[in-house]
Each structure stands twice: as C-alpha cells, then as structure tokens.
Amino acid sequence: MKAHGRESTTHPDSMANAPRPDGPIPDLEAHEKNPALELILAHRSVRAYRDQPLPERALDLILAAAQRAPTSSNLQSYSIVVVDDCTLLKAICRLCGTQSFVSECSVLLVFCSDISRHVHVCEQRGYVYRGDQVNTLLVAHGDANLACQNASLAAQSMGLGTCMLGNVRNDPQGVSELLGLPRYVYASVGLTIGYPAGDFSVKPRLPRRLIVSRNRYEDDHRDADIAAYDAELRRTGIYDGRREPLNDVAPGTPDLVVDEAYSWSEHCARRLGGESEIRRRDLGQFLDSKGFSRR
Numbered sequence: 001m002k003a004h005g006r007e008s009t010t011h012p013d014s015m016a017n018a019p020r021p022d023g024p025i026p027d028l029e030a031h032e033k034n035p036a037l038e039l040i041l042a043h044r045s046v047r048a049y050r051d052q053p054l055p056e057r058a059l060d061l062i063l064a065a066a067q068r069a070p071t072s073s074n075l076q077s078y079s080i081v082v083v084d085d086c087t088l089l090k091a092i093c094r095l096c097g098t099q100s101f102v103s104e105c106s107v108l109l110v111f112c113s114d115i116s117r118h119v120h121v122c123e124q125r126g127y128v129y130r131g132d133q134v135n136t137l138l139v140a141h142g143d144a145n146l147a148c149q150n151a152s153l154a155a156q157s158m159g160l161g162t163c164m165l166g167n168v169r170n171d172p173q174g175v176s177e178l179l180g181l182p183r184y185v186y187a188s189v190g191l192t193i194g195y196p197a198g199d200f201s202v203k204p205r206l207p208r209r210l211i212v213s214r215n216r217y218e219d220d221h222r223d224a225d226i227a228a229y230d231a232e233l234r235r236t237g238i239y240d241g242r243r244e245p246l247n248d249v250a251p252g253t254p255d256l257v258v259d260e261a262y263s264w265s266e267h268c269a270r271r272l273g274g275e276s277e278i279r280r281r282d283l284g285q286f287l288d289s290k291g292f293s294r295r
C-alpha cells in the first residue's frame with residue numbers, strides 16, 4: 001500500500017511558500033520506528049470487507065482496548081453494543097445512508113453516550129442529579145469517541161480494517177429502537193470492523209501549520225494552505241465520481257465547477273450546506289427526549 005503523503009509534492013499548482021501538504025506523515029528514521037507509531041501513521045478507513053467472521057478472541061481484545069481509553073473523571077459515560085447479526089446489520093445499514101460496507105463488515109460496534117448509570121446511582125443514593133447540562137453531553141460523546149478510537153487502533157493492529165460511522169446519527173430514533181437503547185443512552189458513533197477487501201490509501205491531511213500553532217492560535221496562511229491541500233487531494237482522485245450534488249445553497253443553479261477544480265474545500269462546503277446537515281438539525285430535540293439536556 002502506498003502512503004500518498006510520501007509522494008513528491010511538486011506540482012503545477014504549487015505556490016511560492018506553499019507548505020508541504022503531507023504534514024502528518026513524516027518519514028520515520030530507523031531509530032524512531034515503533035509498532036504503535038507506525039500503526040497510527042498508517043491509518044486509513046476501510047470501506048470494503050471480505051465475508052469472514054471475526055474470531056471471538058479478537059473481538060475480546062478489541063473491546064478490552066476500547067475500555068482502556070481515558071475517560072472523563074472516570075465516569076465511563078458510554079456503552080458499546082456489538083452488532084454481528086446479519087439482519088440487524090442490514091437494517092442499521094439502511095438507516096445509515098445505505099453505505100454497503102456497514103452490512104458487509106464482520107462486526108459493527110455502536111459506541112453510545114450513556115449517562116443512565118450515573119442518573120441511576122444518584123437516584124439510588126438520594127442525590128438530585130445535576131448533570132443535566134450541555135457539558136454532560138460533551139463528556140459522554142467524547143468518552144464514546146475515545147473508546148471508539150482505541151477499538152479502531154486495536155483492530156488495525158491485528159490487520160483488520162475499520163471505519164467510524166457518524167451516520168448512526170442520521171436516524172437516531174430508528175437506531176435507538178433497533179438497538180433497544182433506553183432513556184439517557186444514544187448512539188454516538190459506530191465502528192465497522194472486518195477483513196479488508198482490497199488496498200486502501202492513506203488520505204493526506206491538511207498542512208500541519210494550518211492545524212497546529214504554538215502558544216497562540218494562528219491561521220495567517222489559511223487560504224494558501226487550503227489551496228495547497230485542494231491540489232494535493234485532487235491528485236489522489238479521491239473525489240472522482242464522488243462529488244456532492246449542488247444543494248440548497250444554490251437551488252437550480254447549473255454545476256459549473258469542473259472536476260479539476262473540485263476538491264476538499266468545494267466538497268466540504270457542499271456537504272455542510274447540504275441536505276444531510278438539515279436532517280441532523282432535529283438531533284437536538286432527539287437528545288432532549290433522551291434526557292441529554294442542552295442547557
């Protein structure tokens with residue numbers, strides 16, 4: 001497999017003083033190499049799986065790794081639902097925008113924000129639960145995502161492929177019903193796990209200086225850095241056949257953006273101005289109904 005980030009960065013679009021757009025993937029010196037760093041730097045999402053079950057022992061180790069993740073105040077405000085039932089996988093797949101890999105994976109882990117245990121111990125001990133505030137939502141969602149990342153790395157360390165799945169929040173009520181999630185629990189993020197069918201490239205990241213500042217936030221070179229990244233991603237062909245349709249930002253307008261000009265910034269703008277974003281506007285009400293206050 002080839003890491004795009006290691007390819008030559010000279011190209012016709014290059015600008016004076018443009019940063020190398022391959023920031024996050026340094027070439028490791030021999031003495032810097034270690035399995036953990038190499039695994040992290042080789043990360044790529046995998047969206048096609050062979051039809052092969054996951055050994056129970058592998059699942060056991062992945063779940064152990066998930067639970068070793070740091071967790072805010074040791075509250076452990078998450079639960080994991082392991083989905084390996086084919087019918088259920090297909091049903092969840094349908095609710096997640098029909099990304100076929102969801103029904104093809106060996107196992108889907110659904111990481112749920114879960115404050116039900118905390119509400120329970122407060123009630124049991126006669127304390128008024130005062131966690132009904134937006135911070136609890138952030139804490140639980142963060143915990144769930146940290147556990148998910150740990151599980152993902154553990155799975156990748158065994159040669160498995162993974163893909164996180166925020167699309168479990170496309171139809172949060174539907175997913176909640178399918179998994180029997182009670183009050184104070186909602187699906188934050190999924191993780192598909194399976195044996196990769198094919199090779200998957202490492203996706204370049206935004207230039208380091210756009211993401212990282214020292215001591216004080218900086219984005220002085222934002223437009224140049226985004227332009228450099230657009231050029232870099234365009235060359236990978238990642239958006240070939242994967243353009244977001246024009247949406248309500250400009251209804252009825254002909255799509256004049258040629259393929260050569262379509263890249264990360266156009267894709268993001270169309271996504272964030274698109275239908276899927278509108279659909280998720282209801283998420284706040286759903287979270288209220290689940291007992292996750294936004295106060």
Ligand SMILES: Cc1cc2nc3c(=O)[nH]c(=O)nc-3n(C[C@H](O)[C@H](O)[C@H](O)COP(=O)(O)O)c2cc1C
Nearest residue numbers: 043044045047099163164165166167168189202203
């Ligand atoms: C919280 C989160 C949710 C995601 N949800 C989805 C998803 O619903 N569907 C999908 O195909 N990929 C999803 N991804 C994967 C991202 O698209 C992917 O990480 C990103 O494009 C970078 O590619 P890479 O992981 O191959 O480096 C998600 C990633 C994260 C971190």
